[in-house]
Amino acid sequence: xxxxxxxxxxxxxxxxxxxxxxxxxxxxxxxxxxxxxxxxxxxxxxxxxxxxxxxxxxxxxxxxxxxxxxxxxxxxxxxxxxxxxxxxxxxxxxxxxxxxxxxxxxxxxxxxxxxxxxxxxxxxxxxxxxxxxxxxxxxxxxxxxxxxxxxxxxxxxxxxxxxxxxxxxxxxxxxxxxxxxxxxxxxxxxxxxxxxxxxxxxxxxxxxxxxxxxxxxxxxxxxxxxxxxxxxxxxxxxxxxxxxxxxxxxxxxxxxxxxxxxxxxxxxxxxxxxxxxxxxxxxxxxxx
Amino acid sequence: xxxxxxxxxxxxxxxxxxxxxxxxxxxxxxxxxxxxxxxxxxxxxxxxxxxxxxxxxxxxxxxxxxxxxxxxxxxxxxxxxxxxxxxxxxxxxxxxxxxxxxxxxxxxxxxxxxxxxxxxxxxxxxxxxxxxxxxxxxxxxxxxxxxxxxxxxxxxxxxxxxxxxxxxxxxxxxxxxxxxxxxxxxxxxxxxxxxxxxxxxxxxxxxxxxxxxxxxxxxxxxxxxxxxxxxxxxxxxxxxxxxxxxxxxxxxxxxxxxxxxxxxxxxxxxxxxxxxxxxxxxxxxxxxxxxxxxxxxxxxxxxxxxxxxxxxxxxxxxxxxxxxxxxxxxxxxxxxxxxxxxxxxxxxxxxxxxxxxxxxxxxxxxxxxxxxxxxxxxxxxxxxxxxxxxxxxxxxxxxxxxxxxxxxxxxxx
Numbered sequence: 001x002x003x004x005x006x007x008x009x010x011x012x013x014x015x016x017x018x019x020x021x022x023x024x025x026x027x028x029x030x031x032x033x034x035x036x037x038x039x040x041x042x043x044x045x046x047x048x049x050x051x052x053x054x055x056x057x058x059x060x061x062x063x064x065x066x067x068x069x070x071x072x073x074x075x076x077x078x079x080x081x082x083x084x085x086x087x088x089x090x091x092x093x094x095x096x097x098x099x100x101x102x103x104x105x106x107x108x109x110x111x112x113x114x115x116x117x118x119x120x121x122x123x124x125x126x127x128x129x130x131x132x133x134x135x136x137x138x139x140x141x142x143x144x145x146x147x148x149x150x151x152x153x154x155x156x157x158x159x160x161x162x163x164x165x166x167x168x169x170x171x172x173x174x175x176x177x178x179x180x181x182x183x184x185x186x187x188x189x190x191x192x193x194x195x196x197x198x199x200x201x202x203x204x205x206x207x208x209x210x211x212x213x214x215x216x217x218x219x220x221x222x223x224x225x226x227x228x229x230x231x232x233x234x235x236x237x238x239x240x241x242x243x244x245x246x247x248x249x250x251x252x253x254x255x256x257x258x259x260x261x262x263x264x265x266x267x268x269x270x271x272x273x274x275x276x277x278x279x280x281x282x283x284x285x286x287x288x
Numbered sequence: 289x290x291x292x293x294x295x296x297x298x299x300x301x302x303x304x305x306x307x308x309x310x311x312x313x314x315x316x317x318x319x320x321x322x323x324x325x326x327x328x329x330x331x332x333x334x335x336x337x338x339x340x341x342x343x344x345x346x347x348x349x350x351x352x353x354x355x356x357x358x359x360x361x362x363x364x365x366x367x368x369x370x371x372x373x374x375x376x377x378x379x380x381x382x383x384x385x386x387x388x389x390x391x392x393x394x395x396x397x398x399x400x401x402x403x404x405x406x407x408x409x410x411x412x413x414x415x416x417x418x419x420x421x422x423x424x425x426x427x428x429x430x431x432x433x434x435x436x437x438x439x440x441x442x443x444x445x446x447x448x449x450x451x452x453x454x455x456x457x458x459x460x461x462x463x464x465x466x467x468x469x470x471x472x473x474x475x476x477x478x479x480x481x482x483x484x485x486x487x488x489x490x491x492x493x494x495x496x497x498x499x500x501x502x503x504x505x506x507x508x509x510x511x512x513x514x515x516x517x518x519x520x521x522x523x524x525x526x527x528x529x530x531x532x533x534x535x536x537x538x539x540x541x542x543x544x545x546x547x548x549x550x551x552x553x554x555x556x557x558x559x560x561x562x563x564x565x566x567x568x569x570x571x572x573x574x575x576x577x578x579x580x581x582x583x584x585x586x587x588x589x590x591x592x593x594x595x596x597x598x599x600x601x602x603x604x605x606x607x608x609x610x611x612x613x614x615x616x617x618x619x620x621x622x623x624x625x626x627x628x629x630x631x632x633x634x635x636x637x638x639x640x641x642x643x644x645x646x647x648x649x650x651x652x653x654x655x656x657x658x659x660x661x662x663x664x665x666x667x668x669x670x671x672x673x674x675x676x677x678x679x680x681x682x683x684x685x686x687x688x689x690x691x692x693x694x695x696x697x698x699x700x701x
Contacts, residue, residue, distance in 0.1 A: 007531065007564075008535070120584065130563050137565050208528075213556065213584050215552060221528060222528070253531065256532030262524050264527075
């Protein structure tokens, strides 16, 4: 019994970090442009397809080259999306930009279906295998997810607090008009933010591909729970997204011990509604 | 500035290169597309010959028209293509051998799009052509949607739909089922686990949807009747993490697991069973033996997995091997479930028309209901009171990630 709980907590932490990363990429764009990016889960799928479909299965590259090339590719796509959608729409009413991102998501999914085909596939040999400690089995995919996500979060914190572009991003997040008056090039900052957000999306897609298989619907649930992670932790505050993600990941896994496992997803959303009702500021109580 | 230009050029080239390279998805589609083109060419040829010389040689008189409702467009176009290929191949063979009652058979194919409304239109269209009988549709929802139409039009329909609802919610004398129902498949899994593998504590791991929970009820009833211990776990469509369920199965000490779920979830279960060390025999639905699931799995995940299915090309019986070989010669690919189902169904119609001695729909219906022991590649057709034709299924064992025929098992019903 004890070992089951430990095991559930470990896989909960791994999924929690994924939700946290989703919460972060979501929050970054919200902070930089005031746009809720409803296509973010589709961007995760796109990252997985570019990595798995094109570079690994298609071009037969190594995993490291595949990951690096995927990141470069999504960064370029990020620039295009920023210039075509986010920058022109940044001063419009929120509803227009939301609709634009929802449609962007549709376009991406259909483009994926046309280009890579509707049949799901997996990346052979990528992050397979398990590590056994006593009678606790941990899959290598989970370990890699935890390490990679932790590195990603730390690097992002360093970038935001120690570098000039990072500081500019925080300024824009605080007050877009004031930063513009202070001489910060808001458009460039937005492009940088969207590139970072896209790269995180791509990494999420790559990290979850061994867990989920690559298909057009792979990231629907992750996308929703990432949003819940942001709200539970405190929307717009990066460490909050991490706390929220981990809470959801662990709670939903432990819930499957008590309730039938089909109700696992409900745990995350009950938590979301409860926080919205009782503590809309989230666990950390900060919004930015 | 120059450097920037160079960099952007490199990036643009890389992007262009990545666009040019396809992946397994596209690769898998290409042959299918090529095949579709071939088929349509061939179809055109056949139509000519049906009107022309070949008919004159083999069979004379007005052709006997048979309707085909196939999902040629929609979410699973390959299924429709295979339906048409299988039926067409049977018709060509029968015509070459002299036709039925001295008359040639002819198909009238309508596209049901895999959705109810188009399906209803397709059946209406078929009914208006004066067909003597219809084969298809395959999807259970469609079969339920068109059963009223065919009862009105009064001609027999052979459907490949497998939902138990086809028997439990309607009693239509015109609808016959030419594939094993899910009930039979699930019963087969439970029988094989208890009798052939000798398991005494069984884990049941099913999807919470109609398909999975229907099978779960059947398996639970069967095991309760036999007095065999079991534990039940389920998951939702689109679930990503089954750790909790798998750990509970391990904790319960099961010595066999019956998995009943759709393609993506089957592959996921295979991976997580393997990763978490649930090392017992696993018996599952037909998903496991399909190529699309096999491609999602590493071969070692499927060690000690069995599959209950309708048909496998690895069945070494003569009738199946001849069919596989002929299909390969005609279309250049291995047949699958849809091809074999409707190939067999056309032969069933031929048999019934010959026994009825006329092309009167009511006579054909009565002859169909009396079918007893017709050998076809999908199995042995024998009609029961509920107008179900198939009463058994194939057990495959997964070897190196591919399905291999073990045996054909009959189920009492």
